[in-house]
Amino acid sequence: MAYVAIADRDHEQEHHDPQTFITKYIWSQDHKVIAIQYGITAIFVGLIALGLSAMMRLQLGFPDQFSFINPENYYQFITMHGMIMVIYLLTALFLGGFGNYLIPLMCGSRDMVFPFLNMLSYWVYLVSVIILLISFFVPGGSTGAGWTLYPPQAIMPGTPGTDWGILLMLASLAVFIVAFTMGGLNYVTTVLQARCKGMTLMRMPLSVWGIFIATVLGLLAFPALLVSAIMMLFDKTLMTSFFMPAISSMGADPGYTGGSPILFQHLFWFFGHPEVYIVALPAFGIVSDLLSTHARKNIFGYRMMVWAIIAIGGLSFIVWAHHMYVSGMNPYFGFFFATTTLIIAVPTAIKVYNWVLTLWEGNIHLRVPMLFSIAFIFTFIHGGLTGLFLGNVTIDLPLSDTYFVVAHFHMVMGVSPVLVVFGAIYHWWPKITGKMYNETLGKWHFWMTFLGTYSIYLPMHYLGFQGVPRRYFAMGNTEFMPASAQDLNAWITMSALFVAATQVLFFINVVWSLTRGPKSDPNPWDATTLEWQTPDHPPKHGNWGHELPVCHRWAYDYSVPGYADDFIPQNVPAEDAPAGRDHGVEH
Amino acid sequence: MEIGLIVLALILATLLGWLLKQSFNTQPWVAETVSDTAHHGPLGDSSNSKLIALLALLAVVSSFFALILSAYALRMELGDWVPMTEPQLLWTNTVMLVLASAVFQWTRNSAVNDETQRLLPGLLLTGLLTAGFVIGQFVAWQQLEASGQFITNNPSNAFFYFLTGAHAIHILGGLFVWARATTKVALGSKGDAGIRRSIELCTIYWHYLLLVWLILFGLLLST
Numbered sequence: 001m002a003y004v005a006i007a008d009r010d011h012e013q014e015h016h017d018p019q020t021f022i023t024k025y026i027w028s029q030d031h032k033v034i035a036i037q038y039g040i041t042a043i044f045v046g047l048i049a050l051g052l053s054a055m056m057r058l059q060l061g062f063p064d065q066f067s068f069i070n071p072e073n074y075y076q077f078i079t080m081h082g083m084i085m086v087i088y089l090l091t092a093l094f095l096g097g098f099g100n101y102l103i104p105l106m107c108g109s110r111d112m113v114f115p116f117l118n119m120l121s122y123w124v125y126l127v128s129v130i131i132l133l134i135s136f137f138v139p140g141g142s143t144g145a146g147w148t149l150y151p152p153q154a155i156m157p158g159t160p161g162t163d164w165g166i167l168l169m170l171a172s173l174a175v176f177i178v179a180f181t182m183g184g185l186n187y188v189t190t191v192l193q194a195r196c197k198g199m200t201l202m203r204m205p206l207s208v209w210g211i212f213i214a215t216v217l218g219l220l221a222f223p224a225l226l227v228s229a230i231m232m233l234f235d236k237t238l239m240t241s242f243f244m245p246a247i248s249s250m251g252a253d254p255g256y257t258g259g260s261p262i263l264f265q266h267l268f269w270f271f272g273h274p275e276v277y278i279v280a281l282p283a284f285g286i287v288s289d290l291l292s293t294h295a296r297k298n299i300f301g302y303r304m305m306v307w308a309i310i311a312i313g314g315l316s317f318i319v320w321a322h323h324m325y326v327s328g329m330n331p332y333f334g335f336f337f338a339t340t341t342l343i344i345a346v347p348t349a350i351k352v353y354n355w356v357l358t359l360w361e362g363n364i365h366l367r368v369p370m371l372f373s374i375a376f377i378f379t380f381i382h383g384g385l386t387g388l389f390l391g392n393v394t395i396d397l398p399l400s401d402t403y404f405v406v407a408h409f410h411m412v413m414g415v416s417p418v419l420v421v422f423g424a425i426y427h428w429w430p431k432i433t434g435k436m437y438n439e440t441l442g443k444w445h446f447w448m449t450f451l452g453t454y455s456i457y458l459p460m461h462y463l464g465f466q467g468v469p470r471r472y473f474a475m476g477n478t479e480f481m482p483a484s485a486q487d488l489n490a491w492i493t494m495s496a497l498f499v500a501a502t503q504v505l506f507f508i509n510v511v512w513s514l515t516r517g518p519k520s521d522p523n524p525w526d527a528t529t530l531e532w533q534t535p536d537h538p539p540k541h542g543n544w545g546h547e548l549p550v551c552h553r554w555a556y557d558y559s560v561p562g563y564a565d566d567f568i569p570q571n572v573p574a575e576d577a578p579a580g581r582d583h584g585v586e587h
Numbered sequence: 588m589e590i591g592l593i594v595l596a597l598i599l600a601t602l603l604g605w606l607l608k609q610s611f612n613t614q615p616w617v618a619e620t621v622s623d624t625a626h627h628g629p630l631g632d633s634s635n636s637k638l639i640a641l642l643a644l645l646a647v648v649s650s651f652f653a654l655i656l657s658a659y660a661l662r663m664e665l666g667d668w669v670p671m672t673e674p675q676l677l678w679t680n681t682v683m684l685v686l687a688s689a690v691f692q693w694t695r696n697s698a699v700n701d702e703t704q705r706l707l708p709g710l711l712l713t714g715l716l717t718a719g720f721v722i723g724q725f726v727a728w729q730q731l732e733a734s735g736q737f738i739t740n741n742p743s744n745a746f747f748y749f750l751t752g753a754h755a756i757h758i759l760g761g762l763f764v765w766a767r768a769t770t771k772v773a774l775g776s777k778g779d780a781g782i783r784r785s786i787e788l789c790t791i792y793w794h795y796l797l798l799v800w801l802i803l804f805g806l807l808l809s810t
Contacts, residue, residue, distance in 0.1 A: 317599075
């Protein structure tokens with residue numbers, strides 16, 4: 001077995017402990033503090049996006065009852081909700097938040113390889129968030145072009161926010177990409193170069209694998225968004241015609257000639273589809289570790305799981321045009337992209353089977369993180385299966401502009417990753433804060449969120465089959481839509497408001513835990529991975545005290561036969577404990 | 588999008604090949620006590636972290652330029668494309684960038700061979716030639732505008748300004764790192780390993796940007 005592990009940096013790089021409040025908590029270069037900063041900022045903007053979705057639902061459930069929602073700001077709500085949730089919440093939280101916290105701790109290193117760059121990454125991310133939020137308050141408001149920002153409408157009069165909103169959105173995205181690149185280079189280099197002794201690639205926990213491959217995807221895919229954002233900025237400000245066709249606007253000729261809106265779509269989705277997996281792969285990895293830990297069983301098919309993550313990552317680059325079936329394309333291209341899309345189902349299904357098989361005959365502890373993890377399997381299978389529908393050209397065409405698509409992508413990349421986010425927060429909360437949360441409150445939070453989201457999205461599939469169009473501010477009187485569709489919409493709105501409100505339970509739990517929560521054990525879940533084996537709890541700056549840990553085994557030695565405890569941490573030497581299934585019964 | 592896909596496939600294949608080597612025939616579930624001798628990284632020891640980060644950055648930049656070129660190829664197929672005539676000055680600029688790269692290589696070799704007295708002149712000359720390239724590109728823009736070739740005239744013009752501008756910004760980023768290294772050398776820290784490493788990494792970056800420029804220039808000339 002080739003060992004690729006290094007970074008006993010004690011000899012090479014001194015770690016100065018931060019002395020002041022500012023260097024400890026504000027301008028901190030500690031990966032754990034940066035992770036928390038990323039997490040808090042991302043959740044803060046996520047709450048804004050949640051509020052925006054509530055406004056949209058109010059209009060859809062109870063049309064024209066609320067004077068503060070008009071068609072213009074409805075489109076602004078849609079746009080900002082989508083963009084914030086996908087980029088500024090999920091991408092930032094999984095990679096900037098969990099990536100930052102988990103990579104050095106799980107790999108047994110003291111910090112990221114470039115701590116200063118890491119700090120810079122967060123502050124630049126914060127700037128991108130501020131630019132985005134400023135766009136709510138500029139003349140004309142934020143952009144209402146939809147999160148896909150398709151030209152020509154994104155920059156033409158008639159769409160909300162074409163004066164300043166779109167400029168700030170594009171600028172904010174460009175700044176975000178710079179921030180992500182700084183962070184991403186750090187994550188990749190740390191995984192490759194700073195693992196502790198004995199932590200071979202194939203001993204890394206799947207959380208690190210998911211975050212690592214998602215980062216690689218992000219580094220290669222975000223340039224596509226950057227290129228399209230810059231070109232659109234040129235079209236808007238310098239009157240170039242990269243994307244803008246010859247067009248008449250309000251009876252006038254704005255001066256564009258012959259550009260191609262489809263070109264934008266290609267570039268956007270070349271980023272946009274890998275983005276789905278930038279969000280999903282860390283969730284896949286984390287949920288694997290959660291299931292294994294709380295079922296007290298090794299993950300089923302570890303190597304398969306790793307290669308499925310890699311395969312999904314690679315395939316995600318050759319499926320982008322399935323988002324463009326309705327834009328029209330050569331039927332052979334449609335055939336190609338439908339085929340590649342359906343092929344992705346193979347490694348994805350392998351992962352799902354392996355999760356289920358991990359649970360099979362496990363010693364399942366239905367704690368809060370486990371509940372969220374099992375719920376993820378439900379919602380992900382659900383959203384994944386509807387993806388198989390939409391991957392086919394002939395089925396996608398009639399369904400593409402309906403609520404079926406809204407239901408699909410919310411199940412697969414909205415609800416599913418968010419369930420993992422909650423599961424992960426509950427799971428690592430004791431490590432991050434040193435406190436336990438309230439289990440009962442956590443369970444209430446889980447059940448209301450899980451059942452509530454089903455109550456939102458399950459009926460939406462039905463609305464989609466009825467042909468109820470998405471993106472519409474008001475449905476009007478159409479014959480194909482039964483009156484009951486509106487009743488269902490009202491139900492969905494009530495459910496959405498309910499789910500949004502129940503998130504308060506989570507924040508109450510956070511406050512309760514921080515103020516009154518009992519101290520947690522250093523390893524309350526009896527987990528094997530290195531972050532639970534730190535000498536200090538919660539881990540201090542530098543993570544490991546005087547000596548870096550040494551990894552002697554994989555992360556999944558649970559319930560090893562013949563061993564007294566039902567887990568063997570990764571840093572327990574082989575001679576002190578039996579070694580998995582090959583030597584399992586010797587002791 | 589073929590250009591983007593080919594570049595991405597190359598990058599991913601490199602990563603994949605390495606990952607395969609790491610994971611092939613391993614049995615992760617077998618615990619083994621680690622011996623001290625088994626202690627080496629993918630590219631040697633941890634002092635190579637900066638090299639890994641640079642290579643990752645070059646992969647990102649490659650993706651960026653490959654995607655612009657994909658857009659270029661797609662946009663060129665539309666009816667309104669009129670090829671533009673590039674200013675002759677670009678040839679001079681190209682020679683300057685080639686020379687800058689060559690001098691940087693010479694400086695790097697001097698650093699590796701501990702011929703520290705050559706570092707400062709080498710770095711200064713590199714900086715001068717590179718700055719000459721960037722200024723030359725700017726003058727070429729001015730010449731184009733003076734002859735009525737504005738960015739809005741035609742998509743080929745727009746791409747010319749976009750590509751040359753994006754390339755120049757990457758050069759300016761390189762000059763920032765160059766300036767730090769040069770300042771340190773000027774202040775006297777010639778022999779230390781950090782400076783040598785900086786110069787080595789900058790040299791790779793310079794060669795890379797020269798390669799990108801040659802591809803861009805060739806494309807601009809031929810279309």
